[in-house]
Amino acid sequence: MSPRIRGLLAFRAWLKARPQAADALFALGLLLVGLPQLFLEELPTGADYDHFRDPDVWSGLLVVVVTMSLTWRQRHPLPVLAFIIGGELVMAVAGYPPSVPDVVAFLIAVYSVAAHRGLAQSALGGLAGFVYFLVYLILLPVPTSLPVVVTDCALVVGVWVLGRNLRLRRAYFAELEDRAARLERARGTDARAARIEERSRIARELHDVVAHHVSVMTVQAGAARRIIDRDAGSAREAMSTIEEVGRTALSEMRRIVGVLRTDRDAEQAGRELAPQPGLGDLGELLDHVRETGLSVQLWIEGEARSPSPGVDVAAFRLIQEALTNTLKHAGPQARAWVRLYYGDRDLTVEIEDDGRGTATFMADSDDNPGHGLVGMYERVALYGGELRIGPRVGGGFGVRARFPLEA
Template sequence: MSPRIRGLRTFRAWLAARPQSADAVLALALLAVGLPELFLGDRSAVEARLFTAPDARQGVLVAAVTSALVLRQRFPLTTLWIVLAGECLLSLWGYVPSVPDSVAYMIAVYSVAAHRALAHSALGGVVALVGFNALLLAFPMRMTLLEYLTNNALVVGVWVLGRNLRMRRAYFTELEDRAARLERARGSDARAARIEERSRIARELHDVVAHHVSVMTVQAGAARRIIDRDPGGAREAMSTIEEVGRTALSEMRRIVGVLRTERDGQAARGELAPQPGLGDLGELLDHVRETGLSVQLWIEGEARTPSPGVDVAAFRLIQEALTNTLKHAGPQARAWVRLRYTAEDLTVEIEDDGRGTATIVADNGDKPGHGLVGMYERVALYGGELRIGPRVGGGFGVRARFPLSA
C-alpha cells in the first residue's frame, strides 16, 4: 500500500472518530468553494438590478450560516434555526443566494431527519418547508410553477433521504445487536453442552474406576487371608492389585478437570450397569441393521485391548455417529465402520454415503449439536484427534484416533 493511500485512510478514520471535526472540514470546504464564486463571479444584469452587491456583511453572514454545520449532528434543530434565520436576514437585506448558504440549508434539513426521532424530525421538516416557501415568496425574481414545485420537492426529498438513512442505520444496529445476542446464546449452549457431556463422561469413568477399586479391595482381602499359608498366591494377588491400581490411577488422571453436575438418585441407580465397550460392537451393529441401515465392519491390524476409558469412548463415538447416520443420511444409505489397530493407537472411522451434511446443517444451522460436542469432548479427554466432515463423493465421515498408551 502506497503512503498516499495509507495516509488517506488514516485521515478518514480520524474524521470518522471525530464527527464535529468532519463537519468543520465540510463547512470550510463550502466556504472555500462558495465565497470566491460569490465575490469574484460574474453577475448578470438582472441580478445587479434586483439584488444588493456582495459585501463584507454578506460574507460574514454566509460564513456564520455555514459554520453552524459544525453543530448539525449534536444539535440539528438548533442548526436548522440558525441557518433559517441567516437565510431570512440575507433575503431581508436583498443579497443574492450563494452556494454555501443554500447547501448549508439542505444539509441542515437532512441532519434534522437523520439524527432525530420521528417527532422532532417531522417538526424540523415542517419548519424547513414553511421557511423555504416564505423565502421563495420573498424572492424578487419570478419563477414558474414547475420551478416552484421542483424546489419544494428538493427540500422534501432531502428530508426523506435523511429519514431513510436513519432507519437504515437503526436496522443495521439491530442486526448487529441480534448477532451479538445469538453469539452469546451460541456460546452458552456450547458451554451447557460441554458441561452436560463432561458430567456424563465423569459418571462413566466413575463406574470404570469403581470397578478397579472393588477388584483391588477383594484382592487385598484375599492376600491378607492367605499370606501365611500360601505366599505365592498372595504375591500373585499383590501383582494383580498393582496392575489394577496403575490402571485406575491412569483413569483418575484423565478425569482431572472434568466437571460433574449433580444428578438425582434415580439417574444414579439407572447407571450402575457395566458400561459397554468395543466387545459389544456386534450387538450394536445388529440393532442398527434391524432399522434397515446397511452397516459393514472391518477390523485391520492385530486387535489390542485398550484401556477401559478408551473402550467406552470408542464405543460411544461409533454409537453417536451411527445414530446421526440413521437420523440424517436418508433412505438407501450405507455405512462403514473401520477399526484400525497399530502398536501406538486405535483409529476409528465411521462413514456413510447419504445426504447427512446438508441435513445436519439444515436442522441445526450454525449451532453444533450436543452429540458432536460430546464426540470432541470424549476424544480430547484421552489425548486423541477427531475429524468430522463431508466425504469426497458425498456422505459424511467421522475419524478419531485414540492413543493406546496411558
C-alpha cells in the same frame, strides 16, 4: 501500498473517528468554493434585482457563520437547522441575495435532521424546512415560475427522504450486527455450558471407575495381607484379582479420557471409544464384587427390555456406585441385593445391604458428599428419573431409582 495511499487511508480513518472535525472541514471547503463566487459574480441587472444589496463584509460574515454551523449538524441537527433558517431570514430581511453556501448548508441541515434523529423529530424538522423554503420562494422578489417552485420543493423533500432512508439503512445494519453479536455470545455461552457439562460427565465417569475398582483392589489387598501366611494360594488368587481389576480400571480410564484427545488415528480411536458398560455387563460387575467376599444376589422381575443407551449406562453406574459404597461402609459380613423391576414404561433399580455402615456413610456424605451421591442424583435426574437414598428397614442401607425406559 504507496505512502500516499497509506496517508489517505490514515486521514480517512482519522476523520471517521472524529465526525465533528470532518463536518468542520466540509463547511470550510464549501466556503472556499462559495465565497469567491458570492463576491466576484455580479447580480443580473433589472428592476427585479434592484431589491438586493451588493455583497459586503457583513453578508460574507453571515454566510460564514451560517455555513460553519454545519460543524454540529450530527450532534445537534434540529438546532443547527433552526439556526440556518434564522440566519437566512436575517440575510433576506437585510436584502442580501441567497448564495450557494447558505443554500447548500440549508439542504444539508434538512438531510441531517432526517439522518440523525427519530421519526418524530425528523418529520418536525423536515416540515419546518419545507414550509420555510416554500414561503421563501413565494416571497422572493425575483419572479419564479411554478415548475421552478415545484422542482425546488421536490429537491427539499428528496433530501429529507434520502436522509431518512440512510438512517433506516444504518439502523438495519446496526440491528444485524447486534444480532450477530448476540448469536456469538449465545454460541459462546452454549459452548461453555457444553464444556462444563462434559467435564461433569467425565468427572462422574472417572469417579465411578476409580472408586469401584480401587475399592475392590483395597479389599482384595487387605484379604491377601491377612491370609498370605496361612493360605498362600488364596493370597495369590487375590493378587491376580487385584491385577485384573487394575487393568480393567486403566482400560476404562483410557476410554473415558480418550474422548478429550484430538490427534489420534482411526484404529486408536476405535479402541478408546468402545461402548460404555450397561446392564448387559451387570453379571461381570457382580462377579468382581463377589470376589471381594461380599455376597451379592440379583433378581430381575418383569419382561427384560433394552432401555435407551443413556438409561442403560446410568443404571449400570448407579449399581456400581451403590455396591462400591457397600464395600466401603457395610462391613465384612454384609450382604447385598440388586433388584431390577421392568414395568410397562419404566425400570426400577434397587440396591440394598444389611451392613452396619449406614451411620458412617451418612456422616461422611454430610461432611463431604463428593462425587458419589451427587453423581447418583445427577445421573437419575438427567434422564427424568427419581432417586431415593436412605437407611433400610431392619438395618443396612438402600438405594432405589426409577428410570423411564425411553429417556
